[in-house]
Amino acid sequence: MKNKAKIGIIGAGRLGTAVARQSLKAGYEVAITNAHGPESLRLTLSVLLPGAVAMDVPDLIAASDIVILAIPLNQYSTLAPDSLAGKIVIDAMNYWPPTEGDIPEFMIEGVTTSEYLQQYFKGSRLVKTLNHVAYNELEEHSLPPNTPGRRAIALAGDDEDAKKEVEVFINDLGFDPVDLGSLSQGKKFQPDTPLFNARYTADDLR
Amino acid sequence: MEIGVFSFGDVQRDKKGNLGPTRESVTNMLEAIQLAEKVGLDVFGVGEHHTEYFPASSPATIISAAAALTKKIKLTSAVTVLSTDDPVRVYQQFATADIVSNGRVEIIAGRGSSTESFPLFGYDLKNYDKLYAEKLDLLMQINRSETGRITWDGEFRARLDDVEIVPRPKDPMTIWLATGGNPASTIRAAAMGMPIAYAIIGGRISRFAPLIDLYRQAAKEYNIEGADTRITIATPGYIAEDAKDAKDTFWKAWSWTMSTLGKVRGFAAPTRDHYDAESNHDGALFAGSPEEIAARIIELHKRIGHTRHIFQMDTGQLSHKKFLKAIELLGTKVAPIVREALKNEKQS
Numbered sequence: 001m002k003n004k005a006k007i008g009i010i011g012a013g014r015l016g017t018a019v020a021r022q023s024l025k026a027g028y029e030v031a032i033t034n035a036h037g038p039e040s041l042r043l044t045l046s047v048l049l050p051g052a053v054a055m056d057v058p059d060l061i062a063a064s065d066i067v068i069l070a071i072p073l074n075q076y077s078t079l080a081p082d083s084l085a086g087k088i089v090i091d092a093m094n095y096w097p098p099t100e101g102d103i104p105e106f107m108i109e110g111v112t113t114s115e116y117l118q119q120y121f122k123g124s125r126l127v128k129t130l131n132h133v134a135y136n137e138l139e140e141h142s143l144p145p146n147t148p149g150r151r152a153i154a155l156a157g158d159d160e161d162a163k164k165e166v167e168v169f170i171n172d173l174g175f176d177p178v179d180l181g182s183l184s185q186g187k188k189f190q191p192d193t194p195l196f197n198a199r200y201t202a203d204d205l206r
Numbered sequence: 207m208e209i210g211v212f213s214f215g216d217v218q219r220d221k222k223g224n225l226g227p228t229r230e231s232v233t234n235m236l237e238a239i240q241l242a243e244k245v246g247l248d249v250f251g252v253g254e255h256h257t258e259y260f261p262a263s264s265p266a267t268i269i270s271a272a273a274a275l276t277k278k279i280k281l282t283s284a285v286t287v288l289s290t291d292d293p294v295r296v297y298q299q300f301a302t303a304d305i306v307s308n309g310r311v312e313i314i315a316g317r318g319s320s321t322e323s324f325p326l327f328g329y330d331l332k333n334y335d336k337l338y339a340e341k342l343d344l345l346m347q348i349n350r351s352e353t354g355r356i357t358w359d360g361e362f363r364a365r366l367d368d369v370e371i372v373p374r375p376k377d378p379m380t381i382w383l384a385t386g387g388n389p390a391s392t393i394r395a396a397a398m399g400m401p402i403a404y405a406i407i408g409g410r411i412s413r414f415a416p417l418i419d420l421y422r423q424a425a426k427e428y429n430i431e432g433a434d435t436r437i438t439i440a441t442p443g444y445i446a447e448d449a450k451d452a453k454d455t456f457w458k459a460w461s462w463t464m465s466t467l468g469k470v471r472g473f474a475a476p477t478r479d480h481y482d483a484e485s486n487h488d489g490a491l492f493a494g495s496p497e498e499i500a501a502r503i504i505e506l507h508k509r510i511g512h513t514r515h516i517f518q519m520d521t522g523q524l525s526h527k528k529f530l531k532a533i534e535l536l537g538t539k540v541a542p543i544v545r546e547a548l549k550n551e552k553q554s
Contacts, residue, residue, distance in 0.1 A: 012389065012390070013388045013389070013390070014386070014387050014388055014389075017389055034390070036390075040390075043393055043420060043423060043424050043427065044389045044390070044393065044420065046423070047416065047419050047420040047423050048389060048416050048417070048420055072334070074331065074332055094472075096471055096472065098321055098322070098470050098471060099321045099331065099471070100331050100332075101324070101325075101330060101331035101332065134408070134409070136408070136409035136410065136413055137409065139413065140409060140410055140413075190472070191471065191472025191473065192472035193472075194474060195474075196472055196473050196474055197468075197473035197474050198473075198474035199477075199480070
């Protein structure tokens with residue numbers, strides 16, 4: 001059996017720590033980082049995330065098979081364009097104009113935020129997912145595979161192999177992964193869509 | 207254990223079903239505060255919002271008026287959106303109200319989860335956290351100053367060079383740090399020696415237990431002299447004599463607000479199943495009969511040791527009459543059960 005992917009989470013807010021906790025529960029190795037350096041996370045890790053490791057951003061990216069972006073979207077450019085080249089990247093971020101203000105690059109008609117980020121993060125293997133579930137529900141709605149009524153999480157991306165690995169991860173977190181197609185299909189589960197923050201099973205999503 | 211209410215100034219529906227005048231919410235809130243005092247509640251909070259349905263844009267003004275109309279009840283903002291205000295002005299306004307009240311006024315300082323005040327006052331959401339950190343630092347410095355003369359320099363406000371900030375209340379005000387659950391905010395409160403207020407609007411309450419462990423652990427490690435480690439839990443809540451009536455009534459009110467918020471922020475409207483799951487046991491919604499709500503407060507207190515629980519009841523155009531009745535039940539039925547159950551506890 002293949003070893004589990006190493007998970008690296010950029011962002012130690014509500015979503016980042018919730019994903020970290022679920023990943024640890026599922027037996028993954030987890031690294032996490034924030035904007036203030038590993039030492040700032042010492043207490044958070046010891047109380048909330050025993051077993052996870054704090055790293056600075058370059059070390060975390062180098063050490064991880066799947067990098068999860070869980071920072072406010074308006075902070076994306078704090079990461080360099082070439083920093084994620086070759087990596088499987090989960091874009092768990094959303095553009096919320098009322099809480100982030102106008103960001104021109106995310107207001108381009110017909111281009112989803114994830115498509116923009118795929119262009120920005122050159123050579124990354126970006127998968128949009130985890131963005132449409134409330135952070136607390138990652139823990140509260142997690143269920144073992146084949147449980148009737150198990151909640152589904154949608155994903156979209158242009159790299160089929162990357163999606164396969166992310167599907168394994170989503171399943172281990174306790175949700176049915178549902179591939180909705182190419183990255184452009186991320187438009188189906190962004191804010192302002194019926195899927196956003198709604199509870200659906202895999203059959204509902206397909 | 208203190209029990210109270212907080213409100214954003216819920217506007218009423220008129221006879222045609224349209225939103226009524228915003229001015230009515232101001233007078234309604236003053237009536238509610240006086241009733242809360244009369245029925246023995248410990249605290250009333252006024253939460254800064256800037257919308258046609260939640261028009262309590264100026265908590266210090268309402269609190270100042272309420273201070274003159276009451277004698278015992280504590281009065282707090284819940285919250286003050288500090289990121290988009292001037293800490294000097296916030297201090298002056300609340301300090302003035304505190305003097306009117308003879309020392310009953312508090313501030314709960316938040317970053318702003320409703321962000322309508324950012325464009326309103328011309329602040330950039332990109333600076334969301336930096337604005338808050340800097341302004342909180344200044345507000346705390348002013349409040350803790352023994353002389354009232356402040357020297358301060360920062361990025362977002364004119365520097366202060368040995369400036370008098372007046373009037374000065376007899377004692378510093380209690381200023382709480384408000385958070386929706388970001389771990390860094392919990393650590394920030396402990397590092398500043400501040401009491402903390404958790405706003406829990408949904409999901410399971412128990413997910414905040416680890417954060418409260420984090421707060422206590424951080425407070426121990428930072429070991430700030432004179433630190434105040436009290437904990438407020440703020441949740442939606444509503445009480446009626448009959449549990450089913452309470453849940454049905456609050457469903458209508460709460461779901462209106464969540465659907466409206468959902469339209470602004472782009473998330474789907476909640477379902478009744480979701481609501482039913484969260485208005486019981488470990489859920490964040492405290493709608494029920496007095497006995498049921500008292501039992502849930504006691505159970506939560508035993509688990510996390512919070513020192514204050516405040517409820518937002520008037521939301522989604524809940525009728526003012528029902529709001530007043532719920533305040534009465536909270537004060538005359540719920541609070542006595544909770545006090546009786548916890549009377550042998552050491553007061554913190």
